[in-house]
Amino acid sequence: METKKLNKITALWIVAILVLFILSIILGIIMRLNQGELIKIQPPTFYADMTTHGVTMIGIWFVAGMAAVNYFMERYVKTSYTANMFAMVMTVIGVVMLWLSTLVGNFHAGWTFLYPLPFKIMWSTWATPLFLWSIGVFGIGWFVWTISLMAAMLKKYSMSQVLAWQHFGKKDPEVSTPPFVLISMISLIGVLTCLIAAVILLILLFAEYYSGGTFKNDALLIKNLTYFFGHTIANEMLYLGLAVIYELFPEVSGRPKLKTTWYVALAWNLTLFFVLAAFFHHLYMDFVQPEGLQIIGQLASYLASLPSSGVTVFSIIVVVFRNKINWSLTNSLFFIGIVGWVVGGVGAVIDATISNNFILHNTLWVPAHFHTYNAMGNVLFSLGFFHWFSKYATNHSLPDKYSFVKLAILIIGGVGFLLAFYIAGADSVPRRYSTYPKGLESAKTLAAVGGVFAIVYLTGILSFFVNISKRCLNVLFQRS
Amino acid sequence: MFKRTFSTLLIILLISNYNSIANNLYDKQDWREEEGIYTRIYDAKIKLISGEQTSIHQLAAKKPLIVALVFTRCAGVCNPLLLQLKENIQIILRKNQYKFSVLVLSFDPLDSLKDMQNLAYRFNLLNEPNWELAVVDSISSMTKSVNFFPVWDMRKKQYDHDALLVGVNTQGYITKKLIGLRSADEISLLISDINNVYRPSYRLPTPANMFTCFNYDPKTGKNTPGWGLAFIALPALLTVGILAFLRLRGKYHS
Ligand code: HEM
Numbered sequence: 171m172e173t174k175k176l177n178k179i180t181a182l183w184i185v186a187i188l189v190l191f192i193l194s195i196i197l198g199i200i201m202r203l204n205q206g207e208l209i210k211i212q213p214p215t216f217y218a219d220m221t222t223h224g225v226t227m228i229g230i231w232f233v234a235g236m237a238a239v240n241y242f243m244e245r246y247v248k249t250s251y252t253a254n255m256f257a258m259v260m261t262v263i264g265v266v267m268l269w270l271s272t273l274v275g276n277f278h279a280g281w282t283f284l285y286p287l288p289f290k291i292m293w294s295t296w297a298t299p300l301f302l303w304s305i306g307v308f309g310i311g312w313f314v315w316t317i318s319l320m321a322a323m324l325k326k327y328s329m330s331q332v333l334a335w336q337h338f339g340k341k342d343p344e345v346s347t348p349p350f351v352l353i354s355m356i357s358l359i360g361v362l363t364c365l366i367a368a369v370i371l372l373i374l375l376f377a378e379y380y381s382g383g384t385f386k387n388d389a390l391l392i393k394n395l396t397y398f399f400g401h402t403i404a405n406e407m408l409y410l411g412l413a414v415i416y417e418l419f420p421e422v423s424g425r426p427k428l429k430t431t432w433y434v435a436l437a438w439n440l441t442l443f444f445v446l447a448a449f450f451h452h453l454y455m456d457f458v459q460p461e462g463l464q465i466i467g468q469l470a471s472y473l474a475s476l477p478s479s480g481v482t483v484f485s486i487i488v489v490v491f492r493n494k495i496n497w498s499l500t501n502s503l504f505f506i507g508i509v510g511w512v513v514g515g516v517g518a519v520i521d522a523t524i525s526n527n528f529i530l531h532n533t534l535w536v537p538a539h540f541h542t543y544n545a546m547g548n549v550l551f552s553l554g555f556f557h558w559f560s561k562y563a564t565n566h567s568l569p570d571k572y573s574f575v576k577l578a579i580l581i582i583g584g585v586g587f588l589l590a591f592y593i594a595g596a597d598s599v600p601r602r603y604s605t606y607p608k609g610l611e612s613a614k615t616l617a618a619v620g621g622v623f624a625i626v627y628l629t630g631i632l633s634f635f636v637n638i639s640k641r642c643l644n645v646l647f648q649r650s
Numbered sequence: 651m652f653k654r655t656f657s658t659l660l661i662i663l664l665i666s667n668y669n670s671i672a673n674n675l676y677d678k679q680d681w682r683e684e685e686g687i688y689t690r691i692y693d694a695k696i697k698l699i700s701g702e703q704t705s706i707h708q709l710a711a712k713k714p715l716i717v718a719l720v721f722t723r724c725a726g727v728c729n730p731l732l733l734q735l736k737e738n739i740q741i742i743l744r745k746n747q748y749k750f751s752v753l754v755l756s757f758d759p760l761d762s763l764k765d766m767q768n769l770a771y772r773f774n775l776l777n778e779p780n781w782e783l784a785v786v787d788s789i790s791s792m793t794k795s796v797n798f799f800p801v802w803d804m805r806k807k808q809y810d811h812d813a814l815l816v817g818v819n820t821q822g823y824i825t826k827k828l829i830g831l832r833s834a835d836e837i838s839l840l841i842s843d844i845n846n847v848y849r850p851s852y853r854l855p856t857p858a859n860m861f862t863c864f865n866y867d868p869k870t871g872k873n874t875p876g877w878g879l880a881f882i883a884l885p886a887l888l889t890v891g892i893l894a895f896l897r898l899r900g901k902y903h904s
Contacts, residue, residue, distance in 0.1 A: 317892070325900035329893065359889060366885040374861070374881075386858040391878035394863065398885065446886060457850045458864055458873070 174648075175251050176244055177563045179258065181642035183237035184556045186258075187230045188635050190265065191549075194230070195631065197223040199624045202587075205605060206618025214292070216604035217278030224281025225268055228404060229308060231544060232361075233261055234552040235410025236315060239354050241559065242417050243319060246351055247326050253318035260311025267304035271297045280602065282400050285392035288375065299379065306372050313365045320358050323351060333442070334435035341432075349430050349485075353413035356442045357406045363446055364402035371395040390458055394449075401449035405474070408511065408543060409441070411551030412482060419504050422558060424496040425489050434485070437477035444474035451522040455531055464524060471522035475515050483512060499570045500558040502577055507550030510584075514543030517592070532602075534613075535595025538588060545627070546584045553634055560641035572633075580630035586623030590616040683827045685797045690822045691717070692795035695787040696755065699767045706753070706792070707822040709782065713749045714844035716837070717816040719798055721758030721809060722765040730831060731813040732773055738834040739780065746838055748845040754783045757793050757800060758809065761785055796824060817844040 197219045203209045204216055211219070236257070243249050271277045275297025279287035283305075288298050323332055327347065330336060334352045336343040374392065377385050416428050450467025453459045486508055495501070517539030521530045530536070560566070599606070599613040606613040693707040709715060718735060720728035732754065739752065754775075756766055766783045767776075775781045786792050793799065800811035817826040817840045826843040828836055839849045852866035852873075853859075862876040 317896070320893070321896045321900060324893075324897045325904050328901075329897050359893065362892065363885045363889040366888050370881055370884060384858060385860065386856065388859055388862040388876075388878045389853075390863045391861055391881060394882050398882065458852065458866075460864075460873075 172251070173244075176241060176249075176254075177645050178648075179251065179254050180237055180241050180559060181563065181645035182258065183233060184559065184642045185639050185646070186262070187234050187237075187552070188556070188631075188639055190226055190230050192628070192631065192635060194223050194226045195624065195628050199621055199628065202590075202617050202621035202624055205603065206614050206616075206621050207605065208618050208621065211604075213604040214276055214278055217280070217602075218272045218276050218293075220602065221278050221280055221283075222269060222272040225272075225305075226265065227544065228281060228400075228407070229261070229265070229268075231548050231552065232312070232403060232407040232410075233257070234555075235357075235407045235414070235548070236312070236319075238414045238552065238555045238559075239357075239410050240315075240319060241555075242350060242414060243322065243354065245417075246348065247322040249322050250318040253315050257311040257315035260307050260314075264304045264307040264311065267300055267307060271301035271304060275300060277301045282396055284396055285375065285387055285389055289379065302372060302375055302379070305368065309365055309368050309372070312361070313369075316358050316361050316365065320355070320362065323355055327351065333439060334430050335439075337430050337432050337435040339432065347430050347435075348417075349428050349434060350413050350417040352430055352435065352438055353409060353416060356438045357409035357413060359442060360402055360406040360409070360445055364399045364406065367395050367398040367402070371399055390453075390456060393453060393456065394459075397449040397452040398446075401452060402445060404540070405445050405448070408548050408551075409445075409478075411507075411548045412478075412511075414555050415482075415504050415508070415551055416485070418555065418558060419486065419501055420489050422496070422498055422500045423489060423493075425493060428485055428489070434481050437481040441474050441478040444470040446470075448474045448522070451527070454524055454527045468522060468524055471519060475519060479512055479515055483508065499573045499576070500554045502573065503550045503554035503557065506577065506581065507547050507554065510546030510550060511543045511548070514539050514541075514547055517542060529598065530595065532600060533595045534591050534599045534601050536601055538591035538595045541591060542588050546581075546588065550580075553631075553638075556638045556642075557634065560638045560645070563645045564641045566641060576630060576633045579626060579633065583623050583625070583627030583630055587620050587627055590620030590623065682797075683829055685827075686795070686824055687826070688823055689795070691816065691818050691824055692788065692791045693822065694789075694792040696753075696784040697763055697786075698782050698784045699763060699770055701763075706786075706818070709751070709753060710818050710822050711820055713751045714820055714841075715816075715818040716750060716752045716840065716844070717796070717818060718752060718754045719757050719793070719796075719800075719811070719814055719816075720754060720769075721756050722761050722769050723758065723808070725806075725808055727811070727813045727831075731815075734831050735815070735837070736773060736775070736778075738832075738837050741834045742838050742841065743780070746841055748841050748847070750780065750841050750844060752781050754781065755786050755792070756784075757786075757789050757798070757811075759789060796827070815840065817841075819844045819846060 200209065200211065201216060201219055201223065204211050237254075240249055240254055274294075276293035277288075277297035277300070278293060279301075283301065288302065291298060327345075331345050331347055332351060332355045334347040336345060337347065371392065374387050374395070378387050420426060420428055447466050447470035450459070450463045451471050452467075454464055454467070486505070489495075490505075517535070520526050521535055521539060557570075594613050594616045595601075597612065599610060599616070603613075606617070691706055691710075693705050695703065695705050696709070697703055706715070706717075716735075718731060720732065735752065754766075754769070763785055766785055770776050770781070770783045775783065796814070796816045798811070798814050798816075800809040803810050812829055813831055815828040815832070815837070816824055817828075819825050825846075826840045828840055839851075842849050852868070854866070854868065861878040861881060863878040863882075864873045865876045866873050
């Protein structure tokens with residue numbers, strides 16, 4: 171793809187993502203302040219906001235990872251501009267449909283739209299099909315993009331090379347697979363699988379919706395498919411961010427490129443297989459699910475996360491330990507992001523352990539851990555890339571101003587916001603409550619405190635937004 | 651040509667309607683225990699045989715209720731329903747520590763308090779602490795709220811109705827229903843349920859459920875894998891296929 175075209179589309183992605191991010195954070199703050207009883211919104215509005223916030227956040231941080239991977243992939247193989255543009259158009263259409271269905275049609279079944287909620291219509295009747303079609307539109311755009319990136323890689327690398335199997339047992343194989351290519355491919359395979367699960371899920375839901383009651387779904391099957399899609403995409407988007415870190419972290423730190431070793435190859439291959447079975451941990455409370463699958467869920471949760479996070483942390487330590495590092499805003503964001511990812515990951519593994527899940531299931535512990543590796547993990551990975559890209563593409567070489575202040579605001583806001591979730595979760599406060607009933611006074615206070623810290627986090631994000639988007643708009647409107 | 655098109659259309663029409671026909675038959679033959687669950691029972695005024703006036707919600711607020719619907723001239727299922735219920739409750743009380751009352755309500759407007767007292771006497775329930783018998787004020791609103799629709803048979807001078815037990819929790823919500831004469835185990839589950847204790851239960855298959863993960867057979871109590879499970883494996887299988895195709899295509903082009 172021509173560099174200018176690639177720069178322009180990447181800049182467009184960045185601006186769109188940041189605008190949607192800010193709007194979604196505002197929805198998040200409204201929810202938290204309502205739970206803290208500092209403001210008052212009606213429960214259906216709360217749940218419509220929650221649905222909009224959840225789907226938009228997952229969607230934008232997924233496409234953020236994809237846009238960054240597509241950008242660096244061009245260093246190794248030729249990628250398709252048409253597929254990238256098609257995904258952009260479909261994402262924009264999907265977002266419009268989604269926001270109409272939730273904010274105008276008041277669809278509010280949550281980001282997991284767990285069956286049979288979409289069909290228990292408590293909103294405009296048109297909102298259910300519009301919401302489901304919006305997911306379909308996202309799915310088609312992202313499916314085409316994923317396939318096109320995979321096809322580009324598989325033109326150059328064989329299946330075993332792209333998965334770095336030649337690194338097992340050999341120290342210096344003839345063809346060395348760059349870690350970026352390996353992790354991107356592993357993530358894209360997972361993305362493809364979960365998008366297929368989404369297609370099957372949507373076909374089954376549409377079959378019920380349009381059959382007029384003659385076809386009914388099996389709730390257990392739909393729940394399995396929903397989490398196959400939802401849990402997997404939420405994980406894969408993190409891995410896309412990590413692929414970028416493997417590529418960019420040493421580069422901006424002034425260190426040699428990271429190389430694939432046998433243990434990096436092994437850890438990521440384990441992730442490939444086990445992340446696809448980890449979603450079973452969402453069904454621990456479903457007694458009809460056979461016990462074997464529950465045990466697979468727990469083991470897969472460990473095996474998908476521990477090796478890959480182990481080797482990633484090890485690789486980052488290798489880069490920074492006793493080495494002179496050119497610390498900049500980009501690698502600082504990456505570094506803090508890795509810490510957030512690991513902390514959130516530990517929270518997730520605690521929850522994925524069956525004996526703990528009996529206590530933590532559907533408490534605020536769940537939003538606590540997934541907000542940690544998203545708001546203080548994946549968001550920072552992408553923000554690091556956005557910052558780097560906006561400077562690189564505009565040949566901006568001046569040092570960053572107020573980096574320390576910006577990072578401090580982001581960390582203080584983020585940590586305070588997350589702690590409020592963790593403390594409430596450990597105290598068994600339920601998640602997805604619009605307001606808390608009598609007897610949960612501490613939950614209200616924590617929500618209010620969390621909301622205030624979220625405003626601090628938003629301030630930090632706005633400070634990044636101004637500079638990054640200004641530079642990205644310059645890239646967009648540059649004459650070719 | 652016309653014949654072939656017509657017969658193809660006919661086959662498509664039949665296949666697409668099979669489920670709906672089967673479903674309607676199923677609905678007619680079967681009363682549905684899941685109908686009206688988590689709705690509140692109508693808060694009718696009732697008069698207990700002790701002479702006390704109260705309402706269903708007030709009584710439920712003291713202890714969760716098992717409501718049994720009968721009429722005193724009943725020559726059908728009412729007697730076996732009450733006899734078996736009494737026997738089962740005695741078995742349950744030996745093991746179950748949960749609180750509950752059985753409220754026997756007449757749905758026949760001709761029944762008087764005296765008739766209900768006689769009924770209690772006949773079944774030896776006058777001194778049973780867990781039993782209350784009563785007549786009710788607004789019969790039709792109450793029966794409608796629990797989806798119980800007795801039909802008067804002029805010829806037999808009897809109501810045609812099913813044996814129904816309705817579990818009501820302390821807030822007046824119907825949390826479980828049992829239709830027909832049921833075992834002590836099932837009534838014990840109902841008692842746990844009205845005490846807000848979680849009890850697993852299996853959905854019974856209907857012709858409209860084509861792709862189920864597991865099929866529960868209530869006769870054997872066994873759960874066998876169903877076609878739905880294949881859908882969970884399908885994404886991974888299709889991905890392998892797509893990868894193989896992309897690689898072959900890539901090899902060909904390069
Ligand atoms: C400061 C920024 C953010 C704020 C204030 C915020 C706030 C919230 C709140 C209050 C909830 C509902 C919690 C509950 O269950 O009671 C929520 C749910 C959620 N948030 Fe965030 N959030 C933020 C950032 C993010 C980010 C970066 C992501 C990225 C993926 C994200 C994804 C989600 C998802 C998926 C849900 C679940 C929605 C559902 O249950 O349907 N949030 N958020």
